[in-house]
Amino acid sequence: MTPKKLPTQKKKQSLENFPLVEVIWVDAEEHGDVGWNCLEEMKNAAKTEPKEMRTVGYVLHRGEKHISLVGTVGPEECSSLSKIPTEFVREIRELN
Numbered sequence: 001m002t003p004k005k006l007p008t009q010k011k012k013q014s015l016e017n018f019p020l021v022e023v024i025w026v027d028a029e030e031h032g033d034v035g036w037n038c039l040e041e042m043k044n045a046a047k048t049e050p051k052e053m054r055t056v057g058y059v060l061h062r063g064e065k066h067i068s069l070v071g072t073v074g075p076e077e078c079s080s081l082s083k084i085p086t087e088f089v090r091e092i093r094e095l096n
Contacts (some may be wrong), residue, residue: 018058018073020095025088026050056081056095067092 030038031045059070060078065086072079 018060018070021057021059021067022093022095023055023057023067023069023089024085024091024093025053025055025084026052026090027088032073053092055084057082 015044019037022061027050029050032042045047055069057071058073059082061066061068063086066083067086069082069084070078070080
């Protein structure tokens with residue numbers, strides 16, 4: 001008779017596994033309304049610099065193509081995920 005396997009307990013995550021960072025990045029933008037737009041207004045909008053954004057969160061993934069952050073981490077749950085493409089990132093600051 002083979003022994004029964006005991007149910008495995010889920011390993012609770014430690015915040016040490018998720019570095020806290022601030023990501024400074026440039027956001028992609030879109031201007032105009034559905035339909036026709038004034039060409040002169042679009043030319044003016046085309047010249048403006050994209051907005052610099054700052055996101056603070058716990059790193060769940062950091063790879064060649066993107067970094068993924070969540071703002072809140074619990075033992076078995078977390079808040080929604082933000083993915084920022086690496087090409088958009090200007091700087092990543094470690095906060096812990």
